[in-house]
Structure formats: structure tokens, C-alpha cells
Amino acid sequence: MSFIKKPSVHHPKLPTNALGLNRRDYEGALSTLCAGCGHDSVSSAIIEACYNLSIPAHKLAKLSGIGCSSKTPTYFLNKSHGFNSVHGRMPSVATGANLANRDLVYLGVSGDGDTASIGLGQFCHIIRRRLNMLYVVDNNGTYGLTKGQFSATNDKNSKSKKGEDNPFESIDLAALAIQLGAGFVARSFSGDKDQLIPLMTAALKYRGFAFIDVVSPCVTFNNHSQSTKSYEYFREHNEALGYLDVIPETEEIKVNYKEGSSAQVQMHDGSKMILHKLDKSHNLYDRGNSIKILNDHQTKGSIVTGLIYLDKEERDLHDTINSNQKPLNILTEKDLCPGSKGLDYVNASFR
């Protein structure tokens, strides 16, 4: 980590977005993670995506659990409210928060320990409910804060820094997310911002549950030669399914794309996703096919990245329960309390 605070003044000619804000306006406190930590790159991608989308920072809530990854919301969007909850329980807090106010953008940041072990149950159920949020896992296969124990996403053949074997099968969070009904499922790499930022951008716009599993190497405990979550291993074994462009509603499509290898998806707010496919056999609208691709790559030892699964029908928990279009947290006595008249009716029913 660095100890030198950045000055709050910035260059007057920094570019600005539609809200007139520059990238610095989306930054947070100085990171206290290890120098070179993949998580800091994920934070940068979040800043970039929010800047690009001109999301008003105060209209976004950032939530996390416990662990290195869960500390990162301090390091971006300091004008957003943040909630560092308890270990593995961010999904339930996010669910309550989202029910209270459907008008905010919800961004959850978790880790592989927080999500795949202690929080696996809550992770599964938030997906089933299709909460409208972006759920990012900074996946490094290890418990950093407690100094290097295996996590449940660590590959079976991936050794610890001390050379110990990992005897247990790993959990593929992306496959799990697809199976349980997530609408937008991607995998990416903290070191590939060209792929990660558009994925984040699209995922933040997606209405429903969007999940990005970001392989984000732990430079201190899991970046050694026998690890499958190291920078080196990832770069050698990455097989990208494709790349993404997100075109806002107001802009025209200027990207050239080849027939057959590209697809255009209209999003609920009118903007468009352009998918540049590298693997033509991949049908990203088919759950079975998407899960198969994940399995096939895992079997041969490669890591598949990009947008893996997409449900074009965007819907969320509020649609399911048909809740008031107004945020519940602004309703008043007038909206909520049936008054003495209502009570007369109830009393009569108990006579």
C-alpha cells in the first residue's frame, strides 16, 4: 500500500462525463491493499464504468462482506454510501436495501472466501431472486487477510505458496450463477481492462442479477508458479469468448462488426450491447451451452472469459413481487397506515 495521499485538486482540463464530473470524482480513499493487488484494478474498472455511464455516485450503493475484496468499496466512489456487512452476508443486506429503494444502483463486491464458502447460501439465493444488482467477485483462490489458506474456488491442482496440495474440488461461481438463474454472467481478469470495463458497464445497466467473476491474483499468497490464479498462469491459459461494446441509447452504432461473429442486444433502457464473438460455437443465450463451455474449458485447464450467459429478458425481484413503483422508503403514514377506520374493520372480524 501507499502512504502518500493524493491531492484533492486536479488538473482543470480533465475530461468530464455527461454529469460534468471527471474520473477523480468517482475515486475513493487510498487503497490499503498490497501493491500490485488485482483488486485495485477491479476498483479502477468500476470507477471507469461508473464514469462512462455518468452514474450519479450518490445514487449508487456499494455493499460488501468481509475480506480483502470487501475492503475495496472504500477505494472507489467516495460519494456513494457503502456498507461493509458481516462475512458472507452481503447478499441479504443488499436484498433489504434494494427492496427499500428500487431507484438506486446496487453494486456488491465480494471475494471467493466471502462468496464461495461462508456466503455460498446467500449467494445462491440472491441469484434465485434475481435481485437487480451487479455482484462482483474478486476471485484469487485464497484467504489473504488470514495469510494464504485455500479458498473454495482454488483449483484442485493449484498448490499453495508453501507447496501444499489442494485436495478438494473447486466451485465455479459463474456456472453456479447460470444454473441458479442469473441473467448476466461473465468472467474476466483484473489485468484485462479492455474486456472488464465494457462488461462492468453492461452489467451495471442490466436490470436483474448480473454477476462478474473476476480472476484477480493475490500477489502476496497466490501468485506463485504452481498457482492457477497467478498473473502468469492466467495470461497463458485465458481463452476469451469475445469482447463487448456498450452503446448508450443516445449514440449511434459506429463499431464495424462482422456478420456471424457479432451480435447486437437491445437493453431495457434502449442502449445496445455489441458482442464480438471469438468463439462462434458459443450460444450465450443458452444456459446449458454456457455451462458446458465453462466445464469444457475447466477440464482442459483453460480459463474462459467474456460474457458467458445472457438472458435478454431483463426482470428483477420487484417485478416478481409486484412492489410499488415508488421506492418503499419514501412512503408515508398516508400510504402505509390504514388508520382507525381500518382498525374498526379488523376489530369487527375478531368479535
Add this chain to the structure above:
Amino acid sequence: MSKINDFVVKFANVNGSGSASANAMFAKSIFRMGIPVTPKNIFPSNIQGLPTWFEVRISKHGYAARREGIDCFITLNPQTYQTDVKEILPGGYLVYDNTMPRNFSRKDINYIGIPMASICAENYDDPRQRQLFKNIVCLGALAALLKIDIKIIESLIKEDFEKKPKLIPPNIKALYLGRDFALENLDCDLNVGLKKIRTTKKKILIQGNEAAGLGCVYGGATVVGWYPITPSTSLVEAFQKYVNLFRVKDNGEVSAGIIQAEDELAAVGMAIGANWNGARAFTATSGPGISLMSEFLGLAYFAEIPLVLFNIQRGGPSTGMPTRTQQSDILSCAYASHGDTKHILLFPSDPKECFEMAAQSFDLAEILQTPIIVMSDLDIGMNDWVIDPLQWNDKTSYERGKVLKKQDLDELMNWGRYLDVDGDGIPYRTLPGTHETKGSYFTRGTSHDAFAGYTEDGRINADNMMRITKKFKKSVKYLPKSVRRKAKKDTNIGLIYFGSTSVAIDEANDILESQGHATDLLRIRSFPFGRGISSFIDDHDHIIVMEQNRDAQMRSLLINELNKDSSKIHSILNFDGSPVTANFIVKAFLNLLKKNQVVFKSLKKKQSAA
């Protein structure tokens, strides 16, 4: 001796045999005759086949506690017959199905045989109906034997089956089959019986969970995360029912979000997340759920997030007696979670207070920015109680506590989430989405300074912990006050109680008073304890705390929190899972006197001697 409007009827049934609705109609018809009635459902943790009982106390005096000794036992379950028969008072009645011949051992009770099975076999073809209508035939016979107004039962049948009108005629037929059999074949001149009075004319008959769920609608709750657990489930079901009744817009949109969670951890997490984001939210659970929620309770306490939590207590420890009642989570709730934590507890004593405290708890949670735990129990929650009608003042406005709006933030220079600006320990909070540039902060369970920043500076953390203590102590002024009742003559003995025990205390006190004993009474309604409770203890040489747990948890809490001399504080403890009776309390009280642990002295005499 005639026992008109003053006796106990008990039904022994088999779970899942359709007895519940007939039993409920029995109790409700007596209530509609104007007579105070206290039904207790004694049921197993089972769906079908195990024994279940329904005990109904009828008391013209309005005594609402259970009473030992059964005047009239309707034994429809051969499994429990041998033990059931022992509960009948000498001279009492045993009602049974005499379709098959039976032998009886007791000579001091009366036997009333009704061929329920054969009546049903003769009149109904469908085997399921033959089984179900036995209960209604029995009810009809009881109407004749106990002088229930049969027209009231008829109208109850019509109300119950309003949505299945086809079932009304066969039910009414069964009712009259039973009644006619009794009138034609039985001596219906019993020493127990009912006579219309007007005592309950203006009252309602309602369960605590129903009232609490309704109270949450009135209190403005919009978000619920919950996980099914007996005996709390019916509270959330009631909330859902009244949301459907009162909160559905013409276009079908619902002004609430009710989510059945994957477990209790998620249930409370959702309620915390929603409260953090400015909605009034709650969850309801029982003992095992409290254990699971404890980690989150510590977070809500330390990060100062409003939360309403209903604990409908059941028999513990562990899975314990899931369908029996206790008051055994006092300490686990008062101090729930690791580290130094303390929580505000409310103790409703009947469904009326369940309604009122449920509605009030949302104000308290937001004013005090901390969890409020409403400590009900199975007896209040899942049994019908006769209470005054629920009331609501239409001038009531919700107290949302210290929440800063956009314009407040515009005017503020130096806002800190945990700054004690007003000296009451209660800081100002902000909600996400309020202001473009001001008022954002990071909510965390880690040690933090007044500006919500992470700190490992022990001094700063200690200061923050002391501020929370200040807030906790000062919370007393917002909480329901204890209720003190003076004995008719001066006494040095004080009796402390709370919750569902109250009705048994009322009756026990009358009995003791009639025997010449004098005891001042104090009913606790909230924790932390107010000064009134402290002075009540100081004002008496002997204090007796009545509670329904083994370890005298409330006594421990009083001694610990108020720093009182433990040698003068005695206990009466009932923890068999059944609601305590007045006789139990009287006996235990007299026992304390007998052993000289409690010695009565008239204060006036003492003063004049001095």
C-alpha cells in the same frame, strides 16, 4: 355445587383429525355469549397423528390464566386416555365416543357416552366426512350439555365456510345430530354450564401474532425478511394478510416487500439492509433464530442501524420444545452477540400490547438507531385472548428519528455519522441517494471514529463505545414504563413479573389478598430498566420475581443491571412449557413464606415502632 360460567373444558384430540376448527368454534361461541374465555392450544411439533389438546377456561370473573383441574374432559384420543382421565376433578365429567364399549376405572367422575362414530357412519357416506363430522357432532352434543346457544355455532359455521358454501349444510346437519342425540338420550342437567352475560360484548378474541403483524402494518413496516419457525410464523403471515387487505393499489402494486429468506441469518440481514436504506423493516423468529441472528444483531448495534425483531419465545434450550411456551431468552436477547452489546427489549403481556408495541417499536428503532427486540411468547402469540378492541389515534405520525435531508446537509459544514451533537448519544444518519456530494459514509462493523472512518485507535473506539452506552441509558425515556400496583394494605413484599405471566399474577394476587396476604406488584414492560423498577426493589424488604424459565434470567438481569442485593430477591419459576397458573404462583409464594425466605411486615407498624 353449580359452576355456571366458571369451569374448565379440555379436548383431547389426534393432530390432523379436523378437531381444530370445531374447537375454535366451541371457544368462540362462548365468547359470543358474552362470557370471558381462555382457550389454550396444546399441540405437538407434528402434522398428523400425535396427541393434541385444547383447553378452555371459562371465567365469569375474567380470569384469563390457565387453571389446573378439568371439569369436563372430552377424550377423543385413546392414546392419551389413561393420563387424561387423571386430570378430571372429582364430580367432573368425561365425555367420550361410546361407539365401542369402554371400561372406566374412576368412580368419582361422571361418564357421558356419545356414539359419534356410529352417528357419522349412519349419516355420511364419505369416509373423510365421517371422520371430520365427529367433531361437529360432539360440538352439537356439547351445546346441549353445556347450554351453548346453538344459533351462535350455526352462524360461526356459516362464517367459516363462507367461501365453501357447499360445506355449510352437512356441517349444520352434524351439529343438530349431536344436539338431538344429547337432548333425547342424555341427562343434560350438569353442574357446569353456560349462561349469557355481557362481559365480552365489546371485546375481541385475537392472537398475539395476529395483533403484532397488524401492528407492523400500522407502524409503517414495508420490508420483511423472514424464515419460518414455530411459533413466530403466524406473525409474518398476519402481516402479509393485512398488507393484502390494506396495501394493494388498484393496479395490483403492493406497498411492501416480503421475502421468505433462506435462513434466519439472511432474514435479519434483509431487515437490516432495508432499515439502513430508510425503510421500516422487521423480522420475526424464535429462540434458535435468535442464536443465528446474533452476529448481525451485533452489527446493527455497533453500526447503529434501526431494526425491529420479534422473538416469539418457545421452550429451549436448543430445538427444545418448539410448540410450548417459555420466557427463556431474556439474557440471550439482552446481551445478544459477541463483544459488549446490549439490546432494548419490550415485553408485551397480551395481544393488545403486541399491537401497540409492534407499532411503537418502529419509532423506537429509528429514534434510537438500534435493534428493538419485542419479547412475546408462544402463549401470547398463538393462543386466542379476550382483549379490548385495538385502537389507533389518527393523529399519530411516525417518528423517523435523526435523518438528515438534502437541505440539512447543504447547511452543515462538519457532519459526522457518529458525532454526538445533541449530547444524548444519538447521532445523525443519512440515507443513500440524499445528496450529490455530502453525507455519504461507510457503514461498518469494524471500529470507527465519529466520521465513520476505520480506526484502530483504542481511545477513539472506547469513546464511541461509551457514547453508545450513553444512548442506551438515555433510551429509557422513550420506552414503555413499568406498571406498578399497590396492595390494599402496606407491605414490605414486592412481586415483579412481565409478559404472558401477567394474567396468572392478577388471579394469584386476588387469591393471596383474600387470604390476607399483601403484595405490591410491578410489571416490567421494557429493558433497560427505568428508575421506577430500581426504586420498587429498594422500597421492599423482599422482592419476588416470577418468570417462566429455569435460571431466573430476569432476576439476574435486574441484579446485574441495577446493582441490587441478590439476597433479598427471590424467584418463582415455571418452566414446564405450559402457561403458568395462579395456583402454582400461590403455592410457590406460600412456600417462600413457610421457609421464612420472605417475611411479611406491615410497614406502618414498623414505622410507628421506630
